[in-house]
Amino acid sequence: MTLPPRQRPMTNKFIHFIAIGGAAMHNLALALHSKGYNVTGSDDEIKETFLSRLKAAGLLPEKEGWYPEKLESKPESVILGMHARADNPELIRAKELGLKIFSFPEYFYEQSKDKTRVVIGGSHGKTTITSMIMHVLKTCGKDFDYMVGSTVSGFDTMVKLTEKAPVIILEGDEYLSSPIDRRPKFHLYQAHIGLLSGIAWDHINVFPTFENYVDQFAKFANDLPDGGTLIYYKGDVELQK
Numbered sequence: 001m002t003l004p005p006r007q008r009p010m011t012n013k014f015i016h017f018i019a020i021g022g023a024a025m026h027n028l029a030l031a032l033h034s035k036g037y038n039v040t041g042s043d044d045e046i047k048e049t050f051l052s053r054l055k056a057a058g059l060l061p062e063k064e065g066w067y068p069e070k071l072e073s074k075p076e077s078v079i080l081g082m083h084a085r086a087d088n089p090e091l092i093r094a095k096e097l098g099l100k101i102f103s104f105p106e107y108f109y110e111q112s113k114d115k116t117r118v119v120i121g122g123s124h125g126k127t128t129i130t131s132m133i134m135h136v137l138k139t140c141g142k143d144f145d146y147m148v149g150s151t152v153s154g155f156d157t158m159v160k161l162t163e164k165a166p167v168i169i170l171e172g173d174e175y176l177s178s179p180i181d182r183r184p185k186f187h188l189y190q191a192h193i194g195l196l197s198g199i200a201w202d203h204i205n206v207f208p209t210f211e212n213y214v215d216q217f218a219k220f221a222n223d224l225p226d227g228g229t230l231i232y233y234k235g236d237v238e239l240q241k
């Protein structure tokens with residue numbers, strides 16, 4: 001839920017979203033707006049209900065399309081969504097101006113550096129498992145931030161970001177991070193606790209062989225820090241390997 005302007009904490013941080021109309025992107029924009037950030041964005045297509053939610057928060061772009069002149073005010077950071085292309089005119093201008101450009105998962109990591117990061121991965125069931133954990137924590141009265149891939153009953157938004165929550169629950173998609181960053185999203189969150197539900201070849205347009213696809217999960221597991229925890233389904237043959 002977006003706070004009214006008078007209740008929003010004030011900050012001078014200015015963030016611009018390239019492709020603000022995506023499911024995850026618009027939720028991140030709303031979350032940063034609620035934190036008091038100055039948020040702007042562009043997109044060439046914004047569907048309902050995303051359009052209505054951005055409009056209610058005062059974040060809906062005046063017109064659809066890409067407008068490089070929006071970058072002239074030099075935002076502190078630019079967040080690039082997967083819907084944009086590598087030749088996006090706003091992205092090109094942001095590079096020319098030397099602005100900080102983050103993919104969605106990169107920026108989530110920046111926002112959660114001081115939190116315990118719990119990342120839920122796997123070819124299937126990520127949203128279901130993430131939502132189950134969110135409901136348990138909420139029922140137990142625990143303070144936590146989160147990012148989940150679709151609307152969850154009992155939660156106003158798909159993204160919650162605060163300064164004080166000690167833990168964040170992240171749905172960890174293995175798809176690419178941005179048009180200019182070919183790393184899987186769940187690698188960039190740098191999990192302290194990782195969960196893998198199972199492996200079944202997916203995203204064959206990006207991972208042309210099953211072995212290449214499985215490698216992404218192996219890297220996720222191997223990159224957990226010393227003292228980190230990996231939880232996985234022992235009934236999955238590939239995860240056992």
